[in-house]
Amino acid sequence: MTQTFEIAVIGATGTVGExxxxxxxxxxxxxGTLYLLAGSNSAGASVPFRGKNVRVREVDEFDFSKAQLAFFAAGPAVTLGFAPRATAAGCAVIDLSGALPAEQAPPVVPEANAHVLEGLQKPFQVSSPSPSATNLAVVLAPLRGLVDIQRVSVTANLAVSALGREAVSELARQTAELLNVRPLEPAFFDRQMAFNLLAQVGKPDAKGHTDLEKRLIHELRAVLDTPALKVSATCVQAPVFFGDSLTVSLQLAAPVDLAAVNRALEAAPGIELVEEGDYPTAVGDAVGQDVVYAGRIRAGVDDPAELNMWLTSDNVRKGAALNAVQLAQLLIKRLV
Amino acid sequence: MTQTFEIAVIGATGTVGExxxxxxxxxxxxxGTLYLLAGSNSAGASVPFRGKNVRVREVDEFDFSKAQLAFFAAGPAVTLGFAPRATAAGCAVIDLSGALPAEQAPPVVPEANAHVLEGLQKPFQVSSPSPSATNLAVVLAPLRGLVDIQRVSVTANLAVSALGREAVSELARQTAELLNVRPLEPAFFDRQMAFNLLAQVGKPDAKGHTDLEKRLIHELRAVLDTPALKVSATCVQAPVFFGDSLTVSLQLAAPVDLAAVNRALEAAPGIELVEEGDYPTAVGDAVGQDVVYAGRIRAGVDDPAELNMWLTSDNVRKGAALNAVQLAQLLIKRLV
Structure with a gap:
């Protein structure tokens, strides 16, 4: 008989939680038992699991000592409010919000730094990085022994689902209004999102960087264990429902052996390499899949020490929910 | 009385020509007289000019000695086929297709390298660079004395109008089909363009680079007169009708003085700088305008020698047609 675990999911009605x-x-x-939790707005809803509808309860009323492991898939404020209760009750925490500092809950991508889990003390606290950092880490990890990366420049064109269901609805509504030549009334977004690109996702700080960009950079460095890696990141909001697409340019210490890079990516877990000439897309390939799709692997036009690539993955699934469950699969071995 | 000039526009029925x-x-x-020319498919159409409809004629039957200046706004094949006839007839050529080598027809952006026109011999041949190169050159030119650019990394998210009217119609048609839950039948694009991003625009060469990417790099170097500048470029097809959006990361030789950069951009011609915190978009700002919009000017998260920015401009107008007309305004001074 297999041992079972009592699991809590906070933010169970959101895109990632569901x-x-x-x-x-x-x-x-x-x-064993699945506790689905959310704020008071969503409590009372239900989410299907193993053929039954599981009722969503208020997180504020939950006794975390009932669970052995809790996924925090709501925003940073919910993690900051309730993860300490879980930890105090001895419940393992897997946070998807980025709210916990890396020293407390190290960001882990199983394909890149699963060994970090072995060093954790109970009660476990670990972070599942942002979808863009996860995507990048999965692809850069198998290249670590092969190329010496001096600098990463990334543009992450992000799907609106990163912002939740309201954002998805608003892109559909705005698009329909424009196609029907009705006046556009932005609500969730502060301007036209349909057939447009927004230069930032969230408010920038005084230096011009958004939380998402800083999270990408810090998490990528932590997961790859390269604290001094230079990373330039821009997160753009694209009029795409699901699936993030990243253009990545790496500056290497020496000319790149493209054949070796292709072989390493082919052999690595969690990656589907698309052959030269063709390329993957969010909608056509990545959505609903458990891998990061990589394509357009190429050196610079006249710089052999430049390595460029195009990555796309399901931001909700591969970039968040699946990574968190994979972390849980590894953690429960140490909960037995 | 002002002197007038006989002008030919080849590709007069296309998005840029019109x-x-x-x-x-x-x-x-x-x-003086406006000769509108196109291939046999479009000949017979008419285009409005100064309150009259000007009939479009077949370029193949045109006597270029009738014109003093010809704009080539059709594809590279048309330029290669007919620009030599224009030159042989003593007609000045402004090519927008990128087909002519830089030694023969130097790429010029008036805000960046207008002085090149003074060195030209009759009959003049000059190139109006690709929209992305034009956009970038307008913004980087005023920074030349201020920062020492070691490397440029750019992701150009391009509007479908770059590919002409059929591409615009297909994005609209695909979007309507998806919103109406009808089966998607890609025609102009080989896959779903609506709510999706395509990793490349045009076919890549054996090394993985598209013509558009190579054109961007070579034209940017030529216009800025920095032949050794390292440039990494990825051109992405975005589900946007009009207006290109570029994320740009510059690696500098020394820490950047952001206040000085902002002042230089504020003072430069052809640029509208959007204040910190806000940002410009293609649809909301750039389309229909005669300037490149710049925003999100910032250093690296922890690298003071990194300069990041977001640029957006009307690819058809500022990036192509307006730049070509501005070149003509300068060239006719020497045709007098």
Whole structure:
């Protein structure tokens, strides 16, 4: 008989939370009782799991000592408000919000730095990085022994689903209004999102950087264990429902051996390499899939020490929910 | 009495050609006779100019000795086929297709390297660079004395109008089909363009680079007169009708003085700088305008020698038609 675990999912009605519950079922995760939790607005809703509808309860009323592991898939404020209660009750925490400092809850991508989990003390606290950092880490990890990366420049064109269901609805509504030549009334976004690109996702700080960009940089450095890596990141909001697409330019210490890079990516877990000439897209390839798609692997036009690539992955699934469940699969071995 | 000039526009029925004719009228360009030319498919159509409909004729039957200046706004094949005839007839050529080598027809952006025109011999041949190169050159030119640029990394998210009217129609049609839950049948694009990003525009060469990317790099170097500048470029096809958006990361030889950069951009011609915190977009700002919009000017998160920016401009107007007409305004001074 397999041992089972009592699992809590906070933010269970959100895009990531709901996908996370689906993946727990798909992967036959050894769930005993599943506690679905959310803020008071969503409490009372229900989410399907193993053929039953599980009722969503208020996180504020939950006794975390009932759970052995909790996924925090709501925003940073919810993590900051309730993760300490979980930890105090001895419940392992997997945070997807980026709210916890790396020293307290190290960001982990199983394909890149699973060994970090072995060094954790109970009660475990670990972070599942932002989708862009996860995507990048999965692809850069297998190249670590092969190329000496001096600098990473990345433009992450992000799907609106990163901002939740309201953002998805608003892109659809704005698009329909424009196609029907009705006046556009932005609501969730502060301007036209349909057939447009927004230069930033969230408010920038005094130096001009958004939280998402800083999170990408810090998490990537932490996961790859390269604290001094130079990273330039711009997160752009694209009129795409699901699936992030990244253009990545790496500056290397020496000319790149493209054949070796292709072989390493082919052999690595979590990556699907698309052959030269063709390329993957969010909608056509990545959405609903468990891998990061990589394509357009090429050196610079006349700089052999430049390595460029195009990456696309399901931001909700591969970039968030699946990574968190994979972390849980590794952590429960140490909860036994 | 003002002197007038006989002007030919080849590709007069295309998105760029039609805008070019509009701009000739808007700027009261001293046109005597306007010859509108196109391939046999479009001949017979007419384009409005100064309150009249000007009939489009077949370029193949045109006697270029009738014109003093010809704009080539069709594809590279048309330029290669007919620009030599124009030159042989003593007609000045402004090519927008990128087909002519830089030694023969130097790429010029008036805000960046207008002085090149003074060195030209009759009959003049000059190139109006690709929209992305034009956009970048307008913004980097005023920074030349201020920062020492070691490397440029650019992701150009391009509007479908770059590919002409069929591409615009197809994005609209695909979007409507998806919103109406009808099966998607890609025609102009080989896959779903609506709510998606395509990793490349045009076919890549054996090394993985597209013509557009190589054109961007070579034209930028030529216009800025920095032949050894390292440039990494990725051109992405975005589901946007009009207006290109570029994320640009510059690596500098020394820490950047952001206040000085902002002052230089504020003072430079052809640029509208959007204040910190806010940002410009293609649809909301750039489309229909005669300037490149710049925003999100910032150093690196922890690298003071990194300069990042977001640029957006009307690819058809500022990036192509207007630049070509501005070149013509300068060239006719030497045709007098």
């Amino acid at each position: 996908t996370l519950v689906q993946i727990l079922e798909e992967l036959a995760f050894p769930v | 805008t070019l004719v509009q701009i000739l009228e808007e700027l009261a360009f001293p046109v």
